[in-house]
Structure formats: structure tokens, C-alpha cells
Amino acid sequence: MSLDKATVSNIAHLARIKVDDDQLETMVGELNNILSWIEQLNEVDTEGVAPLASVTGHPLPLRADGIADGGYPERVLLNAPDRVADFYSVPKVVE
Amino acid sequence: MTDLLSLDLAAARDALRDGKISSLELTDAYLGAMEAASDLNCYITTTPDKARVMAAAADQRLAQGDALPLDGLPLGIKDLFCTEGILTTAGSHILDGFVPTYESTVTSQLWRDGAVMLGKLNMDEFAMGSANVNSYYGPVESPWKSRDGGNARLVPGGSSGGSASAVSARLALATTGTDTGGSIRQPGSFCGIVGMKPTYGRCSRWGIVAFSSSLDQAGPLTRTVRDAAIMLRSMAGHDPKDSTSANLPAPDFEAALTGDVRGMRIGVPKEYRIDGMPAEIEALWARGIEMMRDAGAEIVDISLPHTKYALPTYYIIAPAEASSNLARYDGVRYGLRVEGETLDDMYAKTRGEGFGAEVKRRVLIGAYVLSAGYYDAYYLKAQRVRALIKRDFDEAFGSVDAILTPTAPSDAFAIGENDDDPIKMYLNDVFTVPSSLTGLPAISVPVGLSDRGLPLGLQLIGKLFDEATVFRAAGVLETAAGFSVRPAGGQ
Numbered sequence: 126m127s128l129d130k131a132t133v134s135n136i137a138h139l140a141r142i143k144v145d146d147d148q149l150e151t152m153v154g155e156l157n158n159i160l161s162w163i164e165q166l167n168e169v170d171t172e173g174v175a176p177l178a179s180v181t182g183h184p185l186p187l188r189a190d191g192i193a194d195g196g197y198p199e200r201v202l203l204n205a206p207d208r209v210a211d212f213y214s215v216p217k218v219v220e
Numbered sequence: 221m222t223d224l225l226s227l228d229l230a231a232a233r234d235a236l237r238d239g240k241i242s243s244l245e246l247t248d249a250y251l252g253a254m255e256a257a258s259d260l261n262c263y264i265t266t267t268p269d270k271a272r273v274m275a276a277a278a279d280q281r282l283a284q285g286d287a288l289p290l291d292g293l294p295l296g297i298k299d300l301f302c303t304e305g306i307l308t309t310a311g312s313h314i315l316d317g318f319v320p321t322y323e324s325t326v327t328s329q330l331w332r333d334g335a336v337m338l339g340k341l342n343m344d345e346f347a348m349g350s351a352n353v354n355s356y357y358g359p360v361e362s363p364w365k366s367r368d369g370g371n372a373r374l375v376p377g378g379s380s381g382g383s384a385s386a387v388s389a390r391l392a393l394a395t396t397g398t399d400t401g402g403s404i405r406q407p408g409s410f411c412g413i414v415g416m417k418p419t420y421g422r423c424s425r426w427g428i429v430a431f432s433s434s435l436d437q438a439g440p441l442t443r444t445v446r447d448a449a450i451m452l453r454s455m456a457g458h459d460p461k462d463s464t465s466a467n468l469p470a471p472d473f474e475a476a477l478t479g480d481v482r483g484m485r486i487g488v489p490k491e492y493r494i495d496g497m498p499a500e501i502e503a504l505w506a507r508g509i510e511m512m513r514d515a516g517a518e519i520v521d522i523s524l525p526h527t528k529y530a531l532p533t534y535y536i537i538a539p540a541e542a543s544s545n546l547a548r549y550d551g552v553r554y555g556l557r558v559e560g561e562t563l564d565d566m567y568a569k570t571r572g573e574g575f576g577a578e579v580k581r582r583v584l585i586g587a588y589v590l591s592a593g594y595y596d597a598y599y600l601k602a603q604r605v606r607a608l609i610k611r612d613f614d615e616a617f618g619s620v621d622a623i624l625t626p627t628a629p630s631d632a633f634a635i636g637e638n639d640d641d642p643i644k645m646y647l648n649d650v651f652t653v654p655s656s657l658t659g660l661p662a663i664s665v666p667v668g669l670s671d672r673g674l675p676l677g678l679q680l681i682g683k684l685f686d687e688a689t690v691f692r693a694a695g696v697l698e699t700a701a702g703f704s705v706r707p708a709g710g711q
Contacts, residue, residue: 133584140543140587141550141564142580143572152584155642159585162643163532163598169605176603177610178434180659181421181684185463200321204554213552218563 127157224249225390229293229447232393236282236292243275243282243292246393247336250294254338254391260361260709262386264299265307266339274336281334288334290454296392298383299340300347301327301438302427306337310429311345311355311379314549314574316556324427325459326396326438333454338392342382345576346546347403347431350648351638352381354578359635362411363389363709367673372634374674377407377648383441384411388707394442394451398428400435401534402628402652405664405679408441409627412666412675412703414694415441416448417652419685420659421466423452424459432541433464435534435656445665445694449473452687468685476688477695482516484693487620491527492651494629501626501676504668508624508678511667511700512693520620524612529605530654531646536589536602537657542579543586549574581642610658613681622693623681625651627664631674651679661687663694666703675705 128136133153137144144152198211207214224246227235235241251268271294278292302308302320309315323331331337344354352360352375362376362385376385380397384407387395397404399417408415416439423438430436440451456470488509493502513519551557551570558573560566575583589598616623629650638645655662661684664677678697682690 128588136584136588136591138568139591140583141567141571142575142583143568144580145572152581155581156584156588158643159535159581160588163535166529166532166536166601166605169526169529169608171601171604171608174604174607176600177607178603179464180434180610180657181419181464181466183421183464183466186460186467188460203321204318206551206554206557215552216560216563216566 128153128160225253228443229394229450230444232293233290233450237287239282243278243336244272246292247271247275247294250338250392257389257391257709260363260385260389261342261358262360262382262389262391263296263339264309264311264342264357264382267306267337271336271338278334278336290330290450291334292336293393294336294338295330296338296341296383296386296395297327298343298380298395298397300343300398300429301396302429303327303337303340306340308340308429309357310347311343311357312574312576312579313356314556314570315554318555322427325424325461326428326455329454329457335454341386341395344379344381345579346429346542347379347398347400348542348578348582349378350402350406350645351375351633352378353635353639354378354576356576360385361635362632363707364411364632364674365708374632375410375635377410377628377632379403380407380441384408384413384415387411387413387441387443389709394440394447396438396455397441398436398438399656400432400538401656402649404439404441405652405662405677406628406648408664409666409675409677410632412705412707413441413443414445414448414663414665415439416452416663417656417661418452418456418687419466419661421464422456422661422685422687424462424465426459426461430545432538433545434541435538445663445691445698446474446477448663449477449691466685471688473687473691476691478692479695479699481512481693481696484517484622484689485520485620486512486517486693487520487522487616487623489522489524489527489616489623489625491524492625494650497629500670501629504676505626505678508667508697511697512624515696515700522616522620522623524616524654526605526609526612527654530609530657531650533602533605533609534653534657535585535646536598537606539582539586540590540599541586543583543590546579546583578642606657609654613658613660617683621689625679625681627651627677627679631670631672631676655681660684661690663690665694665697665701667697667701668703669705
């Protein structure tokens with residue numbers, strides 16, 4: 126499995142990362158090296174092995190679905206690059 | 221007290237309680253050392269005013285005889301921990317100007333216990349790296365110099381490079397780090413200090429900038445094993461704000477340092493003898509085995525058959541989780557924003573400019589292995605191999621109490637070396653990643669010097685939530701090794 130320029134460009138679009146054309150070629154090479162190194166996992170027989178997501182086996186706790194925090198818009202918006210009243214502002218999405 | 225900086229954490233704690241020194245003079249000594257060694261680039265932000273206020277408050281408590289566990293002890297904090305009112309960057313351009321309005325659980329517990337904050341420590345961007353050369357704020361330099369390398373500037377290891385270099389150069393009494401695949405232990409080995417990664421779930425991840433949520437763990441970097449035990453007790457404990465935080469009390473880890481390992485069974489895994497491992501690493505490992513045997517431990521040969529698959533497994537799981545975690549950096553709510561014509565354009569430009577090369581690589585790998593059609597082949601496959609790696613350890617721990625291995629496959633290298641080959645850089649973590657994937661507690665203890673006169677550490681791995689045994693064995697290894705060499709640079 127080898128990635129070409131178009132595929133890497135598409136992944137970059139999916140990840141919303143602008144990659145300049147002159148960097149794309151290098152990136153294709155690097156990603157292919159990493160992926161081909163990862164391919165060695167295919168040697169491992171994992172038939173019937175359940176995927177491991179939690180290492181400690183502790184059950185995840187549940188809590189009541191209620192509001193436990195909030196009510197301080199100034200703190201929430203303190204780091205906003207741009208704001209209008211109590212909202213974050215972004216470039217216009219709908220004409 | 222002529223040399224305040226020579227006191228380790230435990231000694232400084234006792235001197236403060238006995239009224240022999242004040243926190244303010246100790247804190248000022250560190251602030252002075254930090255300024256004098258600013259060339260090492262350990263700190264991204266220093267907080268001298270806050271440090272003096274905290275020190276003065278500690279001195280008051282100490283004078284009244286109500287000393288808190290870490291009262292008046294000056295610490296450095298990896299810049300991955302959110303600190304209220306203080307710039308927090310994760311070593312990334314994309315968090316430009318980000319000042320959290322909240323405090324991470326781990327750091328809040330350090331302040332609760334009276335510690336003094338010196339500043340925020342440099343690190344690989346988003347904790348991705350093994351040499352601390354991936355920081356937007358420039359590389360961190362180790363205070364160590366190679367005997368044969370002229371005056372080459374050496375890496376401190378990574379990603380907690382600032383944390384390790386600062387402890388080694390005596391620019392903090394102890395520091396916090398985080399470890400996702402070796403980011404506390406490998407820099408600990410490179411800098412000749414102790415680095416402890418506790419069990420996954422021992423420390424709350426709340427308020428720590430997330431990299432790979434099923435792997436990230438906070439832990440201390442210190443001069444001694446005892447100092448690590450003292451630090452971890454304050455850092456650890458259940459936190460309802462992190463659903464993966466273990467509902468267990470934080471034990472008195474210092475009490476585990478009995479100095480006695482008679483009858484303890486120490487496993488030596490044959491698969492850690494990797495191809496091309498330098499002879500000096502083999503020799504150091506053999507010496508460590510001898511030290512434990514001489515102390516009365518029983519050495520047991522064990523097998524961890526899936527060891528060689530741990531790194532490729534890690535490089536699917538960690539980037540996958542990173543690509544998802546780092547989706548939040550979009551220029552909308554905090555940090556860097558690069559204006560664009562459309563919202564999408566703004567996202568892409570912000571992330572294109574805000575992330576460094578290694579972060580981009582990992583986010584793209586992660587996005588790819590999670591994408592439709594590849595999820596099963598890569599991500600689920602890796603989770604299955606991860607289960608086999610865990611099974612290896614479960615079986616081994618049926619016959620041993622702890623496992624002894626090298627920490628890293630080499631000593632420190634020069635800044636700029638290994639930069640052109642990501643996989644070569646990844647191999648630094650070959651011995652630390654397996655215990656990360658399985659959540660096991662592991663510590664790096666400085667044991668000797670390489671032929672070039674640079675520190676080398678050995679790693680002890682324990683059972684889940686059995687840090688006590690890890691500390692006990694590490695204390696014995698530390699005493700037997702008697703590592704006391706100081707770096708040429710720093711204070």
C-alpha cells in the first residue's frame with residue numbers, strides 16, 4: 126500500500142491542514158516510509174483476538190446527566206481570537 | 221547553607237521543616253540559576269513573581285509549624301499542564317497566547333501541598349518527539365557534554381526535555397512530565413536523573429493538553445528515587461473529572477523504599493536484546509542484573525514475544541488518537557488564528573501554520589488509519605496486537621514481580637542528529653513503548669556512563685498499580701549504582 130500525492134493531498138484536506146505543493150512531495154515520501162514500516166504488523170496472527178481499548182479494565186463511571194458547571198461566559202471567551210458579544214466570531218459561512 | 225542547589229527534594233524538605241533554610245532563599249537560588257543557564261532553553265515561561273509569593277506563603281506556614289507535604293519546594297511544570305492565568309503552549313505555535321482559566325488537577329494538587337512554581341518547561345510540540353527538537357520555542361539543550369564530541373550541543377531526550385534538562389542542570393528541585401511512549405523515562409536516561417511513569421489512571425489527565433488519551437500519563441522527573449516517590453504521592457489520586465482516573469487512594473510511596481529486595485523476582489526479557497544494540501547498553505544491563513542479584517533478588521529469564529511489534533502498534537494508536545484530539549485546534553476559540561476567505565480556509569491555514577512538521581505527520585497518519593476502508597486494517601489491527609502485548613506481560617507477571625530492561629537504546633545524541641529520519645527517531649522509544657501500551661508503571665534510574673561519558677539509565681517495569689514494588693526495586697538499584705556524576709553545564 127503506497128500513498129500518492131493526490132491521496133496525501135486528500136488526507137490533508139480531511140484533516141484541514143494546508144500543505145503547500147512544495148512540501149507535499151516530501152510528505153508523501155515520509156508518510157509512505159512510516160506506513161510501510163507499520164505494515165510489519167501483518168505478520169502477527171490476531172485471529173480471534175479482541176481489540177484492546179482499556180488497559181486497566183476499570184469500568185467507566187456513570188454520572189447524572191445534569192448541568193454541573195458553567196455560567197461564566199467571560200472566562201470561556203477570554204482566549205477568543207475574535208468575538209461579538211458573548212459569541213465567537215468566524216468568517217461568514219452562509220451567504 | 222552554602223549550596224542550596226545541592227539539596228535534593230527530600231533534603232530540602234527536611235531543611236525547610238527544621239528551619240535551616242527558608243523557601244524564599246531556596247526559590248531565589250533557583251530563579252538565579254534559571255537566569256544564569258537560560259541558554260539551555262529549558263523554560264518557555266518563568267514565573268518569578270508568583271514563585272516568590274508562593275514561597276513567602278510557605279515560609280509562613282513553615283514558621284507556624286503546619287508544613288504541607290511539599291511546602292516551599294520550587295518545581296518546574298511541563299508546558300503541557302494548564303496553569304490558571306499563565307501562558308500554556310504545549311510547545312506549539314497554534315496555542316499562541318493561550319492563558320487557561322483553570323488549573324490542571326495534577327498541578328492543583330502540587331500547589332495544594334505547598335509547592336512553589338518556578339515556570340513552564342519547554343517540550344516537544346504536543347509531546348511528540350524524543351529529542352525536544354520539535355518545539356516551536358526552539359530545542360532544549362542538555363547540560364551534559366560528550367567526552368569525544370567537542371562542544372556539540374546534546375539533546376536532553378523528549379518529549380519532556382525541558383523537564384529533564386532542568387532537573388539535571390539544577391534549574392528546579394523536581395519537575396512534572398508526561399509520558400505517552402517514553403517521554404519521561406527516555407529523557408530521564410539521557411540526563412542522568414530519575415523519571416517515573418506511573419500506572420495509566422494513577423494521575424488525573426484533566427487539564428493536561430491531550431495527545432493520545434489512552435496512553436498519556438503524568439509523572440515526576442527528579443534527582444532521586446525518593447524524590448520521585450514524594451512527588452508522585454502529591455500528583456496521584458482519584459479525580460472525577462477524568463473518567464479514566466483510578467478510584468484508588470494515593471499510597472505513601474516513600475514508605476515503599478525499604479531498601480530490601482530479598483526474594484523479589486526480577487524478570488529479564490530476552491526480546492529486549494534487539495539487533496544492533498550497542499555493547500555498552502548490553503553491559504550496563506548486565507551490571508544492573510548483577511546489582512539486583514547481589515541485593516538478594518531472584519533473576520528470572522522471561523519472554524515477551526510481541527515486543528518488536530510494540531513500536532509499529534504505537535505509531536498507529538498514538539497518531540490516531542492525536543488526530544482526533546488535535547481536531548480542536550481550529551483558530552475559533554483560542555490560540556492562533558490565520559484569517560481565511562471562508563471558515564474552511566481559516567481552519568486549514570491556521571492548522572497549516574500552527575502545527576510543526578512532526579505534528580502534521582502524525583495527524584495525517586492518524587487521519588489516514590482512521591479513514592473509511594482503512595480503520596479495520598490499521599487501527600483495529602493495532603488494538604488487537606496491543607491485546608497480545610498485554611497478554612505477554614500478564615503471563616510474565618505470573619512468575620515475576622518486576623522487569624528490568626534498558627531505558628533507551630543509546631546515550632544522548634547531538635541536536636540536529638536523526639532529524640532527517642522520523643523512524644530512526646521513533647526507535648528511541650523501543651524499550652519504553654511496550655509498558656506505555658499496557659499502562660504499566662515504569663521508572664528509569666541512572667546507572668552508569670557510556671563510553672562517551674554520557675548518562676545511561678535502566679528501566680524497571682511493575683504490575684498495574686504496583687508502583688510500590690517499582691519504587692522499592694528502583695531504590696535498591698539506585699543505591700547499588702551510586703550514580704553521582706554531575707554534568708559539565710548547568711549549575
